[in-house]
Amino acid sequence: MAKSRELIISPQVSKSHLGKFLSHLESEGISMVYLDPKSLGKIKTKLTTVYPSSAAKYVVLNKDSVSKPKGKKIGRKFKVLSNKDIEKILISAKKGLDFVIVEVKDWKIIPLENIIAKLHKMHTRIFAMARNPKEVRKMFSILEVGVDGVIFNTSSINEVREVQVYLGSRSYDLKTAKIIDIKEVGDGERVCVDTASMLHKGEGMLIGSRSNFLFLVHNESVGSSFTSPRPFRVNAGAVHCYTLAPDGTTKYLSEIETGSEVLVLDTKGKARRAIVGRSKIERRPMLMIKAVVGDEVGGIIAQDAETIRFVKSNGHLVSVTHLKKGDSVLVYSQPATGRHFGMEVSDEYILEK
Numbered sequence: 001m002a003k004s005r006e007l008i009i010s011p012q013v014s015k016s017h018l019g020k021f022l023s024h025l026e027s028e029g030i031s032m033v034y035l036d037p038k039s040l041g042k043i044k045t046k047l048t049t050v051y052p053s054s055a056a057k058y059v060v061l062n063k064d065s066v067s068k069p070k071g072k073k074i075g076r077k078f079k080v081l082s083n084k085d086i087e088k089i090l091i092s093a094k095k096g097l098d099f100v101i102v103e104v105k106d107w108k109i110i111p112l113e114n115i116i117a118k119l120h121k122m123h124t125r126i127f128a129m130a131r132n133p134k135e136v137r138k139m140f141s142i143l144e145v146g147v148d149g150v151i152f153n154t155s156s157i158n159e160v161r162e163v164q165v166y167l168g169s170r171s172y173d174l175k176t177a178k179i180i181d182i183k184e185v186g187d188g189e190r191v192c193v194d195t196a197s198m199l200h201k202g203e204g205m206l207i208g209s210r211s212n213f214l215f216l217v218h219n220e221s222v223g224s225s226f227t228s229p230r231p232f233r234v235n236a237g238a239v240h241c242y243t244l245a246p247d248g249t250t251k252y253l254s255e256i257e258t259g260s261e262v263l264v265l266d267t268k269g270k271a272r273r274a275i276v277g278r279s280k281i282e283r284r285p286m287l288m289i290k291a292v293v294g295d296e297v298g299g300i301i302a303q304d305a306e307t308i309r310f311v312k313s314n315g316h317l318v319s320v321t322h323l324k325k326g327d328s329v330l331v332y333s334q335p336a337t338g339r340h341f342g343m344e345v346s347d348e349y350i351l352e353k
Helices: 014-026 084-092 109-119 133-144 157-167
Strands: 008-009 031-032 049-051 056-063 074-080 100-105 126-131 149-154 175-195 205-209 213-217 233-240 240-243 248-254 262-264 271-293 296-303 309-311 317-320 328-333 339-340 342-346
Touching: 008 014, 008 157, 014 157, 031 133, 031 262, 074 084, 084 109, 084 262, 100 109, 100 157, 100 248, 109 126, 109 133, 126 133, 133 149, 133 157, 149 157, 175 296, 205 317, 213 233, 213 240, 213 271, 240 262, 271 328, 309 328
Parallel strands: 008 031, 008 149, 031 049, 049 056, 056 074, 074 100, 100 126, 126 149
Antiparallel strands: 175 233, 175 271, 175 328, 205 213, 205 240, 205 262, 205 296, 213 309, 213 328, 233 296, 240 248, 262 271, 271 296, 309 317, 339 342
C-alpha cells in the first residue's frame, strides 16, 4: 500500500492576506497547515493545524509529556546536528509521540535516512522542514520510503502547485471543447519538445495561443504509416504558443530548451513533470484550429501533419489532418486572467483573440 504523505504549508503571508491564501490552499487540496489557530480570528477553514499551541489539532510540545490532550495528536520538534540527536528522537518516539518534526542543519540527506530507517516501522510520523520545492520532492523519496510529511514555508500558491506536480498529486480539470474552425495558414516555425521521459498513451502537453485555453496535444508514442513511434516527443505547436509549466506559470514554446521542466498530463488531468532533453524549431506547413467551451473560444497553430494528435472526449486520438468541425477534444479552459512574465495577475484586464 502506498504511504500516505502530507504536504504541510506554513503560510508566509500577512494577516490581511491569510484568509485568501488559506482558501487557495484548500482549493488546491492541501489539508494541513503549520499555523497558530489563534491567528485565524474570524477566518473559517477546514485545514488541520500543526503548531506549538494547545489549540492546534497537532500539538508541538516543548518537552515529552505523559498526558495526551483528548482528540489531539502530540509531537516534538528536533534539530539534528549529530547522531546523538537521532537517538533523542528515537527515545522520545518510544514514549508515545504521534509525530516528530525534524530540522536538519544545512539540509543533509544522511541524517534523514537514519531517522527514517529507525522510525519507519513505528507509529510515529516523521515531518521534515523544507525550504524549496526540490527539497520537498527529495524528502518524500529518501530511501524510497520518504518522510510522512513536509512542512514547507511559502507565500506562493504557484510553489505549492509546483510541489504537487513533483509529488504526482496535482490534477487539472480538463473540459470538452467543440472544434469550430480549421484552416491552413501556410508555413511557420513549430516546436518539437523531446523529453527525457517515456510518455505513455493518453499523455500530452497543454498547448494554446491563449494562456487560459490550452489543448491537450498528444505525444508521438503511436507513430504513423510513415514514422516510427517517438514516445518521448510532443510536436507541440507554433513558437508563439503557450504551455503550462509545473509551477503554474506559462511559457512560450520558443523559450523551451534543454533542462526546462514541462507539464505532462493524462486524459484524466493527472499531471507530472518532465525534463526537456531537446527542443527543435523547424519551419513547416501549419494549421490554425479553433474550439469553444462555454463562452470561451481558444485556438492553436500546429503543424499540418498526421503525427500531431489531439485527444477526443472519449479518450480516442484524432490527428489534426483528420479533425473536423464539430469534433470534441480535451482542453484546459479557465476564465481569462492577465499574466506578467507567465505569472497570473488576477485583477488585470486582458483580451486575447
